[in-house]
Amino acid sequence: MLHTPAVSFRSLNDIKPGCRVRIRRHHSSGAVRQRLMDLGLMPNVDVLVVRSAPLNDPIELKLEAANVSLRRQEAATIEVFDNDEQ
Amino acid sequence: MTNSDLLVALAGQQNAGKSTLFNVLTGARQHVANYPGVTVDKKYGVYRDASGKVTAVDLPGTYSLTSFSLEERVARDFLLIEKPDVTVNVVDASNLKRSLHLTLQLTEMGLPTVLALNMMDVVERRGTQIDRDLLSERLGVPVVATVGRKGEGREALRSAIRTASGTHAPARCSVDYGDLETDIAALEAASGAHGALADIPGRWLALKLLEDDRRAVEIVRQRLAGDAADALIADAGLRAAAFATARGIDVPDHVVACRDRAVRALLDGVFMAGTRETGSTVTERIDRFVLNRFAAPLFLVFTVFMIYQVAIVWGYELTEYTWPLLAHTREFIAGLLPDAGFLTDPYIRSMGLWLVDSANTLLNYVPIFLILFALIAMLEDSGYMARIAFILDKVLHRFGLHGQSTLPLILGGVFAGGCAVPGVMATKGIPDNRARMATIFAVPFMNCLAKVPLYTLLLGIFFVENRSLMMFYISTITVIFALLVSKLLTKTVLSGQETSPFVMELPTYHLPTVKGVVRRAVDRTWLYVKKVGTIVIAVAVVVFTLLQFPGLSDERWAHFQTEGAKAIATFETKMAGNAYADIATGSNVVGLINFSNDYKRAKLNASGASASSAVNDSFEAANPAFYALVRPPRGDADAKAASRALRSLVSTRKTLRREMKEERIRSSLLGTIGRGMEPVTQFAGFDWKINVALLSSFAARESSVATLGVLFQQDEDQNASLETRMGAETTAAGATALLAVSMILFFALYPPCLATTVMVKIQTGSYKWMMFSILFPTVLGLTVSSAVYSIGKATGASGIEAMTAVYFGSLALLIVVGLFGRRRRSAFLPTMAHRPSLRT
Numbered sequence: 001m002l003h004t005p006a007v008s009f010r011s012l013n014d015i016k017p018g019c020r021v022r023i024r025r026h027h028s029s030g031a032v033r034q035r036l037m038d039l040g041l042m043p044n045v046d047v048l049v050v051r052s053a054p055l056n057d058p059i060e061l062k063l064e065a066a067n068v069s070l071r072r073q074e075a076a077t078i079e080v081f082d083n084d085e086q
Numbered sequence: 087m088t089n090s091d092l093l094v095a096l097a098g099q100q101n102a103g104k105s106t107l108f109n110v111l112t113g114a115r116q117h118v119a120n121y122p123g124v125t126v127d128k129k130y131g132v133y134r135d136a137s138g139k140v141t142a143v144d145l146p147g148t149y150s151l152t153s154f155s156l157e158e159r160v161a162r163d164f165l166l167i168e169k170p171d172v173t174v175n176v177v178d179a180s181n182l183k184r185s186l187h188l189t190l191q192l193t194e195m196g197l198p199t200v201l202a203l204n205m206m207d208v209v210e211r212r213g214t215q216i217d218r219d220l221l222s223e224r225l226g227v228p229v230v231a232t233v234g235r236k237g238e239g240r241e242a243l244r245s246a247i248r249t250a251s252g253t254h255a256p257a258r259c260s261v262d263y264g265d266l267e268t269d270i271a272a273l274e275a276a277s278g279a280h281g282a283l284a285d286i287p288g289r290w291l292a293l294k295l296l297e298d299d300r301r302a303v304e305i306v307r308q309r310l311a312g313d314a315a316d317a318l319i320a321d322a323g324l325r326a327a328a329f330a331t332a333r334g335i336d337v338p339d340h341v342v343a344c345r346d347r348a349v350r351a352l353l354d355g356v357f358m359a360g361t362r363e364t365g366s367t368v369t370e371r372i373d374r375f376v377l378n379r380f381a382a383p384l385f386l387v388f389t390v391f392m393i394y395q396v397a398i399v400w401g402y403e404l405t406e407y408t409w410p411l412l413a414h415t416r417e418f419i420a421g422l423l424p425d426a427g428f429l430t431d432p433y434i435r436s437m438g439l440w441l442v443d444s445a446n447t448l449l450n451y452v453p454i455f456l457i458l459f460a461l462i463a464m465l466e467d468s469g470y471m472a473r474i475a476f477i478l479d480k481v482l483h484r485f486g487l488h489g490q491s492t493l494p495l496i497l498g499g500v501f502a503g504g505c506a507v508p509g510v511m512a513t514k515g516i517p518d519n520r521a522r523m524a525t526i527f528a529v530p531f532m533n534c535l536a537k538v539p540l541y542t543l544l545l546g547i548f549f550v551e552n553r554s555l556m557m558f559y560i561s562t563i564t565v566i567f568a569l570l571v572s573k574l575l576t577k578t579v580l581s582g583q584e585t586s587p588f589v590m591e592l593p594t595y596h597l598p599t600v601k602g603v604v605r606r607a608v609d610r611t612w613l614y615v616k617k618v619g620t621i622v623i624a625v626a627v628v629v630f631t632l633l634q635f636p637g638l639s640d641e642r643w644a645h646f647q648t649e650g651a652k653a654i655a656t657f658e659t660k661m662a663g664n665a666y667a668d669i670a671t672g673s674n675v676v677g678l679i680n681f682s683n684d685y686k687r688a689k690l691n692a693s694g695a696s697a698s699s700a701v702n703d704s705f706e707a708a709n710p711a712f713y714a715l716v717r718p719p720r721g722d723a724d725a726k727a728a729s730r731a732l733r734s735l736v737s738t739r740k741t742l743r744r745e746m747k748e749e750r751i752r753s754s755l756l757g758t759i760g761r762g763m764e765p766v767t768q769f770a771g772f773d774w775k776i777n778v779a780l781l782s783s784f785a786a787r788e789s790s791v792a793t794l795g796v797l798f799q800q801d802e803d804q805n806a807s808l809e810t811r812m813g814a815e816t817t818a819a820g821a822t823a824l825l826a827v828s829m830i831l832f833f834a835l836y837p838p839c840l841a842t843t844v845m846v847k848i849q850t851g852s853y854k855w856m857m858f859s860i861l862f863p864t865v866l867g868l869t870v871s872s873a874v875y876s877i878g879k880a881t882g883a884s885g886i887e888a889m890t891a892v893y894f895g896s897l898a899l900l901i902v903v904g905l906f907g908r909r910r911r912s913a914f915l916p917t918m919a920h921r922p923s924l925r926t
């Protein structure tokens with residue numbers, strides 16, 4: 001997020017594979033935001049980062065009942081709680 | 087429609103098995119149409135139950151019913167405007183929580199709904215049970231358990247549809263939107279006052295207006311007068327803004343949150359035993375290997391190689407068994423058409439055979455496509471296709487494509503062998519519109535099956551020593567070109583297209599069922615035959631005409647007639663005094679020649695000794711007198727002499743006919759066009775013959791080699807292959823391997839064949855893009871070929887040197903573009919900047 005120094009947050013993009021985090025909020029809008037929500041990436045949902053693709057991007061996430069993949073570009077717009085906040 | 091006829095819509099999320107259940111519900115009778123004005127397929131089928139006819143429509147798979155994506159808009163408009171009697175909501179029972187979001191959106195629209203809990207077997211295998219009665223009671227809609235893949239639950243679903251169609255009470259369940267309810271009520275009252283909006287569910291419209299849904303706003307503007315519409319929309323906007331300020335959360339998020347709470351409440355106590363899923367461990371174990379950083383590329387290459395090996399290589403071997411069937415059909419039709427004349431054939435005959443030949447080249451690929459489509463269906467059904475997209479997305483995304491572009495590219499023929507028609511067809515599944523468009527234009531650069539014969543021909547003439555190196559160059563350079571072109575297009579003409587994020591589900595692995603795979607393979611092949619078939623036939627007629635007219639001049643025609651008469655006279659002189667003279671001469675000559683040619687062809691088609699002797703028997707039975715001349719009995723000196731004379735006559739006739747054909751093509755419309763193009767194509771080294779071959783290959787690629795075969799004709803006595811003839815002629819004309827490279831490059835970049843461009847029209851929905859798909863590659867191909875040929879000629883480079891230079895040049899360009907083409911995040915940030923800190 002080099003271009004917006006005003007917004008600095010911990011995003012799904014920063015989470016190492018194998019770690020579980022909770023989503024705080026979305027920083028995207030419109031279709032992207034809607035699609036993320038549709039797939040179950042809603043605020044206060046726990047997410048397990050399963051792995052990165054062999055070329056590092058996209059990443060695979062495990063939600064309650066489904067596995068979902070998204071590009072790091074979009075993952076970077078999903079703010080997550082710091083582990084100690086949970 | 088009588089009262090007992092029903093219109094049913096199937097709605098559901100992707101991967102819920104909706105299409106499979108649709109097949110189960112409607113059986114074999116299905117039709118595909120397009121939704122008006124868009125490129126989304128509208129699949130519908132009809133079945134009868136005890137009370138009447140039921141028409142079921144398979145809506146596009148959607149996660150929700152917003153107006154963000156084309157599929158969602160199409161599905162929602164159908165529900166809103168067509169008002170189906172019953173909506174069947176197909177949900178993945180193993181993923182109920184997420185699926186019910188869509189269910190609540192459907193009931194909000196006030197539609198009589200049936201909930202089909204699909205994939206119940208997966209749930210049961212996990213040891214979980216779902217209390218369907220409780221769920222049905224809470225939702226206020228009937229709930230049916232189905233297993234689409236096994237065809238279970240059809241009757242229950244059909245009877246539930248019938249029952250639901252009778253109840254017009256809106257579903258009981260409605261989501262409580264908390265603080266937003268007052269705004270909803272106010273807007274519902276305001277919009278309810280307008281009669282023009284009476285057929286739109288009020289609560290739904292109010293909610294959508296508060297969410298600032300594009301399509302809902304459109305509906306209001308369409309139905310209401312300017313002032314009234316403005317007032318309603320402005321009211322909704324103010325209320326939404328006030329809500330966002332007061333609550334620190336904007337309306338769409340609040341709506342999703344409320345719906346999520348409602349879903350949780352609905353599901354409370356519905357699951358019995360083991361609510362945690364345990365069944366995904368198999369999938370996890372497979373993925374640990376298949377998506378492993380090191381194993382993934384190997385496994386992927388292995389899979390694609392196996393597709394190539396099984397479908398293309400073995401499929402090609404299979405066509406050796408199916409080809410005789412097509413050849414027999416041709417013979418049969420040839421027998422029905424009027425007989426051939428001595429010098430010219432009746433138009434009906436030549437046109438008829440031309441059409442049969444065109445159709446046969448196409449049908450010859452059917453076994454390959456059946457296998458290819460079956461393998462692809464297995465990849466899709468198993469869930470591995472989504473993994474391929476996951477692995478390759480990064481590379482493809484760099485060049486403006488999408489992880490899901492892989493399937494179209496494989497179908498198009500990443501390794502030599504494929505077809506752009508199903509490739510372009512398969513782009514339908516790509517959710518990102520810009521990447522989808524880029525893929526549509528990239529697929530035709532792949533090496534389709536029909537490009538291969540020309541490559542083989544040219545390599546056989548000019549690159550005998552470097553054949554495999556050249557083949558490697560050709561099959562990989564097309565991928566390089568495709569990537570570069572899609573990057574270029576994405577940055578230029580496609581930059582304005584809608585994009586959407588790569589957010590894709592990685593479904594649980596399923597074992598594909600035989601029925602499902604066979605059905606899909608047959609369906610797709612049939613679609614290919616139908617679509618391509620009609621176009622190829624139509625185009626064949628046009629090309630035939632362009633090659634026939636205006637025909638020979640009277641003077642040349644007279645010349646050939648004299649020659650023909652002379653040949654017959656010679657034959658009759660030879661036959662004078664022969665015991666068979668009466669049978670073989672006069673009005674019998676043409677019949678005899680045709681008999682002899684038919685016999686020769688039948689012998690060629692017959693495989694094995696018994697088939698061959700069967701041919702002998704049938705020809706002998708058909709005309710014993712002619713047969714004696716074609717196959718002289720032992721010891722019959724007169725028959726032998728007559729047979730010799732006949733053979734020489736047949737050969738003279740063949741030469742004459744070929745000369746006539748060449749002259750006809752040279753002076754034909756297509757030939758004229760080919761010659762007219764020489765001033766431009768000379769820079770690429772193409773003369774009019776090559777131009778004609780390339781022009782006719784636009785109709786169907788296969789014909790390039792056939793046309794070259796006609797143009798570089800051989801004399802009867804010198805039984806040389808096309809390779810040798812073309813080699814000799816072009817070398818004599820000063821052509822070099824450089825020309826071959828120029829031709830290969832042009833052919834690789836050449837516009838898609840007509841069938842593909844029609845598919846481009848279907849998939850893009852516009853003639854403009856279709857024209858673009860023709861013009862752009864033409865210009866690109868000519869530019870590249872001309873540059874390579876001219877520079878190569880000036881520097882005296884050999885063919886292989888030129889090709890190597892082009893290859894590594896474009897490879898370097900690819901790497902540079904790949905490294906610098908890294909998507910800058912700034913392109914994405916503006917959307918984020920809009921909503922900096924609504925809530926903190």
